[in-house]
Amino acid sequence: MVILYYQAVMEVRVRIAPSPTGSPHIGTAGQALFDYVFAKKNNGKFILRIEDTDRERYVAEAEEQIYETLEWLGLDVDEGPNVGGDLGPYVQSQRLDIYKKYVLELLEKNQAYKDEGAVRFKTKKLGQTTWHDLVGNKDITFDNKTQDDFVILKSDGYPTYNFANVVDDHLMQISHVIRGNEFISSTPKHIMLYKAFGWAPPQFAHFPVLVGSDRSKLSKRHGAKSALEFRNEGYLKEAVLNFLALLGWSHPKGKEMFDMEELIRLFDFKEVNASSAYFDATKLDWLNGEYIRKTQNSKLKTQIYEYLQNLSGRALTEKDHPTEKEVEKLVPLVKERIKKLSDFIPLTDFFFAGVEYDMEVFNRLKIKDLRFKIEKVLEKMQKMEKPWEADIFESTFRKLAEDLQLSVTQIFQLIRVAVSGQLVTPPLFESIKILGEEKTVKRVGDAISFLKSGWLA
Ligand code: GLU
Numbered sequence: 069m070v071i072l073y074y075q076a077v078m079e080v081r082v083r084i085a086p087s088p089t090g091s092p093h094i095g096t097a098g099q100a101l102f103d104y105v106f107a108k109k110n111n112g113k114f115i116l117r118i119e120d121t122d123r124e125r126y127v128a129e130a131e132e133q134i135y136e137t138l139e140w141l142g143l144d145v146d147e148g149p150n151v152g153g154d155l156g157p158y159v160q161s162q163r164l165d166i167y168k169k170y171v172l173e174l175l176e177k178n179q180a181y182k183d184e185g186a187v188r189f190k191t192k193k194l195g196q197t198t199w200h201d202l203v204g205n206k207d208i209t210f211d212n213k214t215q216d217d218f219v220i221l222k223s224d225g226y227p228t229y230n231f232a233n234v235v236d237d238h239l240m241q242i243s244h245v246i247r248g249n250e251f252i253s254s255t256p257k258h259i260m261l262y263k264a265f266g267w268a269p270p271q272f273a274h275f276p277v278l279v280g281s282d283r284s285k286l287s288k289r290h291g292a293k294s295a296l297e298f299r300n301e302g303y304l305k306e307a308v309l310n311f312l313a314l315l316g317w318s319h320p321k322g323k324e325m326f327d328m329e330e331l332i333r334l335f336d337f338k339e340v341n342a343s344s345a346y347f348d349a350t351k352l353d354w355l356n357g358e359y360i361r362k363t364q365n366s367k368l369k370t371q372i373y374e375y376l377q378n379l380s381g382r383a384l385t386e387k388d389h390p391t392e393k394e395v396e397k398l399v400p401l402v403k404e405r406i407k408k409l410s411d412f413i414p415l416t417d418f419f420f421a422g423v424e425y426d427m428e429v430f431n432r433l434k435i436k437d438l439r440f441k442i443e444k445v446l447e448k449m450q451k452m453e454k455p456w457e458a459d460i461f462e463s464t465f466r467k468l469a470e471d472l473q474l475s476v477t478q479i480f481q482l483i484r485v486a487v488s489g490q491l492v493t494p495p496l497f498e499s500i501k502i503l504g505e506e507k508t509v510k511r512v513g514d515a516i517s518f519l520k521s522g523w524l525a
Pocket residue numbers: 084085086087119229233246247248251
């Protein structure tokens with residue numbers, strides 16, 4: 069009964085506390101996901117605090133990108149700089165007076181001392197510091213003599229990470245600190261500070277950091293990207309969230325695909341992976357393709373259209389910019405073939421942009437008397453009654469293949485290259501119908517002109 073009562077009054081409050089030193093790393097997004105999931109699971113609060121006390125590494129846009137990342141992923145915060153809350157302000161540079169007050173308290177208690185303009189915490193060298201970590205369900209112990217007298221207030225008047233982090237986690241009533249295991253070595257310092265103030269420390273859960281293919285901490289060297297770069301490359305937030313969940317946690321039934329609702333329902337620290345997860349980009353691509361195929365066509369159309377407009381980063385001239393209607397027509401053709409929203413562009417560019425023919429691509433067809441044969445294709449197309457019907461189109465060119473001593477594959481590849489300049493496109497006849505008969509005939513004519521000029525050169 070006592071335990072139940074305790075749980076009933078003890079609200080779960082978790083936070084992410086990113087430092088705005090650059091565009092948020094994909095690992096930070098993963099951390100935010102687990103904080104969010106744990107908060108939702110326990111009807112608790114998910115809080116955002118900006119830890120901007122390192123003024124040398126401060127990057128102004130990074131703060132904006134933190135909000136943008138959380139918004140993109142749908143990890144809505146309950147309290148934070150942009151939404152407010154009773155225990156703010158939630159930006160550390162706006163809390164300097166608060167930290168000074170607590171530094172004074174430690175100075176008065178003789179648990180800190182001044183050192184050339186800075187203030188250091190006086191660590192107790194005897195004994196050990198232990199906490200129970202929820203990841204791996206184990207105790208972690210440090211000998212206190214390994215901890216030096218660390219700085220809590222710098223000479224520039226800003227607190228250090230260690231100090232501000234503890235003061236804020238206490239004042240913001242954080243119940244669980246969920247963060248990457250690169251902070252394990254800081255935790256004994258934090259616990260010493262809690263003790264010095266006479267505060268109860270929160271519970272700790274240190275997740276393994278992500279590693280690259282060589283098993284060292286994932287960094288730019290491995291091609292690590294910021295969370296927003298994944299958005300800009302055309303990954304869906306559902307796939308990214310699912311992927312990030314799998315990096316830190318395993319579904320109790322070993323399932324690979326699950327949504328947020330299922331993750332919240334099933335999440336337990338028991339299944340958090342105790343060892344570092346390898347960032348497998350191929351798996352993310354696979355997952356993203358699966359999510360694309362699960363998306364309804366109308367929704368996918370909107371996603372692709374918005375992606376092209378806002379994020380694809382290419383200059384959209386009026387000429388080569390597909391309209392929403394055109395995207396709608398193309399969605400069923402590409403849905404099975406794309407892994408990312410950005411894959412839509414190379415696959416469908418030939419519809420909107422002009423075709424740039426390349427002799428190399430024609431050579432790959434390995435067809436003798438190529439120009440003569442394309443001219444025959446053009447003749448047939450010009451004679452065929454419009455609108456072209458799939459079965460007539462098919463039988464006409466099967467017959468022509470026979471007459472020209474080409475295989476069926478060869479003739480349709482030849483038409484494909486003439487129409488698109490590419491060896492790979494969405495299904496040919498459907499593509500032609502979207503392009504329209506007239507444009508198709510014109511393209512075949514263009515291909516012939518290209519081949520003529522090639523021969524003249
Ligand atoms: N400011 C730290 C960071 O950038 C926060 C670490 C923590 O969660 O305590 O990740």
